[in-house]
Structures are given as C-alpha cells and as structure tokens.
Amino acid sequence: MQPAAAVERKSSFSEGLQAGISIAVGYMPVALAFGLIAKSTGLSIAEAVMMSLFVFAGAAQYISLNLIAAGTGAFEIVLTTFIMNIRHFLMAASLNERAEEERPWIKALYAFGITDETFSVASVKPGTLSSSYLFGLIFISYSSWVAFSGIGHWAGQLLPLLLQESMSIALYALFIGLLVPSLKAYRKVMVLAVSAAVLNSFFVLSGLFSAGWAIVLSTLISSIGIEVIWRKKEVSTDE
The missing domain is CATH 1.10.287 (Helix Hairpins)
Incomplete structure (x- = not known):
C-alpha cells in the first residue's frame, strides 16, 4: 500500500499533466514552425533540439534564429535573450509566493519551465501550488515544445529546397503577427x-x-x- 503522501504527489502530478494538455497542443504548431525555420537558418536537427532543451523560450528562440542568420556573435544573442526574458524573474517571484516549501534546487528545476503559458495556468489555480503539480504542468508543456521542434526540423527535410529557403521569410511574418494585436490595443x-x-x-x-x-x-x-x-x-x- 502506497503512503498517503506518495498518492497525493501522484495525484497532483496527474492534475498538472491534465492542466498542461492545452498548452502542449498550442505549442505544437509554434514548435513545428521553429523547427522548420531553424532548418532554413542552417541549424542541424541536434542544434535545434538542443536550443529547445536548454532555452525553452519561444520568442527568444525565434529572435535567436534571426540573429544567427544575420551572423551575430554569441554574446549579443545571449544578452538579447536575457533582456527578452527578464519578465520571467517577476513570474517566478509571483509563483514562489504561492508555492509550497521546497528545497531550492527543486524550485530551480521547475522555475526553468516557467513560460507565459505555464505561468498563466498556474497563477489561476486556487490554493497552494505543489511541486508535483508544477512538474506535471511543465513536463507535458516542455516535452511538446522539444519534441515538435525536432519533428519540425525533420519535416523540413521533406520540403523542396526552394520552399526550405523561403521559410526564413516566415520568421518576419511571425514577428509581425505577434506585434500587430498589441499595436492595435x-x-x-x-x-x-x-x-x-x-x-x-x-x-x-x-x-x-x-x-x-x-x-x-x-x-x-x-x-x-x-x-x-x-x-x-x-x-x-x-x-
């Protein structure tokens, strides 16, 4: 018979997985597009997947592709990514106020997975946020982003060369699409x-x-x- 604490953790993890399904589905087309554009930018499938593994930040990864295509140095890319993601400090601090007491290294692990979408879902959940819930929420979201980044890159190999090269234009179209709604509001x-x-x-x-x-x-x-x-x-x- 499993201890009550273990059963509760398993239940919270499952609840996090269920809450993250909508995020995982939403990440699919964006991650696929990232993989396709990464291929047209010249990144290998390993490089594209590793970027998603270690960065896990959609807009920052897209602008990194733009900077890589422009021949920008590594320091400028890292600095730009840092500036774009400063808001994550505020999101992490906000969730930390409601998160259960936990060892710092465990909090550091799930803090890595805080994105605009995971923060939005976690912030509206009532009560204390358990570590198991946050890990479940982030696990399914993170897995979707990384997996479909690789699938997108692989799918890009099946496209005609002319279409592969033209995919770089989609990067600018994406940024315009993200910017226009904010400009109107x-x-x-x-x-x-x-x-x-x-x-x-x-x-x-x-x-x-x-x-x-x-x-x-x-x-x-x-x-x-x-x-x-x-x-x-x-x-x-x-x-």
Whole structure:
C-alpha cells in the first residue's frame, strides 16, 4: 500500500499533466514552425533540439534564429535573450509566493519551465501550488515544445529546397503577427516598436554597431526611454 503522501504527489502530478494538455497542443504548431525555420537558418536537427532543451523560450528562440542568420556573435544573442526574458524573474517571484516549501534546487528545476503559458495556468489555480503539480504542468508543456521542434526540423527535410529557403521569410511574418494585436490595443507598444525600429535602422545604416548590438541597444534605449516618458506623462495627468 502506497503512503498517503506518495498518492497525493501522484495525484497532483496527474492534475498538472491534465492542466498542461492545452498548452502542449498550442505549442505544437509554434514548435513545428521553429523547427522548420531553424532548418532554413542552417541549424542541424541536434542544434535545434538542443536550443529547445536548454532555452525553452519561444520568442527568444525565434529572435535567436534571426540573429544567427544575420551572423551575430554569441554574446549579443545571449544578452538579447536575457533582456527578452527578464519578465520571467517577476513570474517566478509571483509563483514562489504561492508555492509550497521546497528545497531550492527543486524550485530551480521547475522555475526553468516557467513560460507565459505555464505561468498563466498556474497563477489561476486556487490554493497552494505543489511541486508535483508544477512538474506535471511543465513536463507535458516542455516535452511538446522539444519534441515538435525536432519533428519540425525533420519535416523540413521533406520540403523542396526552394520552399526550405523561403521559410526564413516566415520568421518576419511571425514577428509581425505577434506585434500587430498589441499595436492595435496599446498606443505605448506602437510608440515603442516605432522608436526601436528607427533606432535600429540608424545604428545599422550609420555603421555604428553590428546588427546584433543594434538590436540590443535599440531595444534597451527604447524600452527605458518610453517607460520614463510614459511615467512622467501619467504623473502630469494625475496632477
């Protein structure tokens, strides 16, 4: 007969798996597209799968492909990925407030699997978040992302060469598709996107920075600058 604690952990893990099914299904087409574009960028199937294994961040992986295609150095790629994923510190801190007491290394393991989607599902679950639940939620999501990244790369080999080469255009289409809904909803996002684009173009065309550093610096300057301007504007409006 299994101890009650073991049965409860198994039940919580299963509950996490069930909660993560919708995320796993949603990851399928995005991961497949990532694998296809990784193939057209020149990554091997092992490199594409390893990126998904060790990074596990959709938007960051897509922009990494763009930087790799542009011949950007490793440091700029890592820095850009770090900047894009700073929000994960806030998400992890938020979930930690509701997570059960656990050893730090175990929390570090499931903190790696926090994405926008897993955070959204976990944050709406009532009560204390058990480690078993979080591992179940993250396991199925992570497995889907990694597996379909590899399948997407493999499927890319079956496509005609011309179609494989044209897949790189899909990367820009994806970013436009992600950006447009935010542009419609928030004026701040529109101003941020335009200012970042203008700065990036200036840095590249003037030859001041390489493509990688131009993206990093234009993102940082625009984000900080627009946030400061918006805060001042909100304060003046309140007064």
